[in-house]
Amino acid sequence: MSCPHLSQLPNLADTFWEACQRIWANGNTVCISCEDCGAISKRSVQCLHCKHVGCLWAEDGKGHYQNTQHKLVVDMKNAYIYCFACEDYVYDRDLERLRSNCKSLEAWKLDVGSASPEEERLMPVKKGTDLLFKDACITAGLRGMQNMGATCFMSVILQSILHNPTLRNLFLSGYHTSSFCKKSSCMACAVDDMFSVVYGRLDKASFFGPTTILSLMWNISRDLCGYSQQDGHEFLVYLLNQLHVDMGGTNNSDCDCVIHKVFGGTMYSTVTCLKCKTKKRTMDPMVDINLDIKESTLEGCLKSFVAPEAVHYRCSSCNGLDATKQLQFHKLSPTLSIQLKRFRNESSTNSCKIEKYVSFPLRLSLETSSERSKVDYGLFSVVCHKGTLDTGHYIVYILYENQWFQLDDTTITEVSEKQVLQAEAYLLFYHERRLFYEKSK
């Protein structure tokens, strides 16, 4: 939806870049009021021709256009460009690249501190001119997955990996490819191939058959052999561990591999003796959160997870036997994986499934005890299980280009947000709404 008026502006890239910096320097907290009516919340827009600030939702922006014939403005809330002549928001590939580069750069500066001239030179180029996939299919990345005999437990996890923003960007950037890796039986290479196929194939009707991943899994993990239905969550843990091994992970508690960077967090576990009040605190690593279904909302279950509970514990200071234990999130990962513990194994032959509906939000905010005290997450994948543990079926809801889709093996359907929020979720995948940068060690 590009507009012919964009090419009429000289120095557009520079002016636009300046406007983006004005919005995002200091983290989008600056309030820019309309020069004519003084309003702040009628969606201020800055003219790309003369920097005049008008409002879009009232008459002043349009008034400025009528007086000066300056057609193009930048929306000062989200940096999108509006054209008064076309009466619509307009998009240009190169400007979109500039927009997202500026946003990342300013966020990086906010977290790490100001960039030195050397560092700034390493940042994504100001004038982005690389060609994107010019012939990409409009649904590149959205492909069905073949069920090869009760493998839907795998498909839903693989789809959640395919649409994980950080992992997707990482693999598509060529971070780990088989031509470079040269290891045989490498899970990371298999996952990279999956990304290439799913994002590269132009035929909308094609689907992906996870044969390599399946056979790798059988070769490496005897427990997951056979064609019987397995647990999606178990597969997720297995896959993450295998990727961690294949992508240079170590057995140290502070492993710095990509998988731990994306999925790894830490939790404090504090045990307080009720008698002498001594506290004992340990820090445990985590790659996901496993919640008991104690409440009917996700927020409720999370609250219950970090609430103190009574435990039996022999205190080393006073030999007291009663204590409380409390969990606390310390460092939260960019991707938050949550499992609602629906499957309970009462005995080796009797397992039951809890089918209680638990509501979950599209946006989730969690508090931590680290210096980054609050993390805002957005939902991007919901894995659902229907039926019993042995004879059930998995489907997944995925957020793709701002639209929710239901992925059921090879059948993909557009669905409403409402339908997703009413689903009986088993696994939930959230991602940080804003990437947080750390100074490199």
Next chain:
Amino acid sequence: MSTQKVTEQLYQSGDFERLSQVLEQNLEQCGWATEMRDYARSLIKADNTIHFQDLYEKLLKAATESFPSSLKVSMLQEIKSTILKMTDVAQHQQDQGQN
């Protein structure tokens, strides 16, 4: 104080941001935001060439009509008490100045 002055002060004190977040959270929780987003998507799906102005007007109408009245009441109360606290402080400072 004029409306503009009040709004400016709300911005400076950080209350505008806080009240906006409270409102946004409430609208998400009660499902209003989901309805609006689904409605917007359905409008675009029905007519792919729809212009921003048209979409904005239709959404604004639906948004105002479906805004939950109980939330309206509680937000107005919240805004009122914030502004009263502000004017109390301003009055207090004025009194202090006069003494």
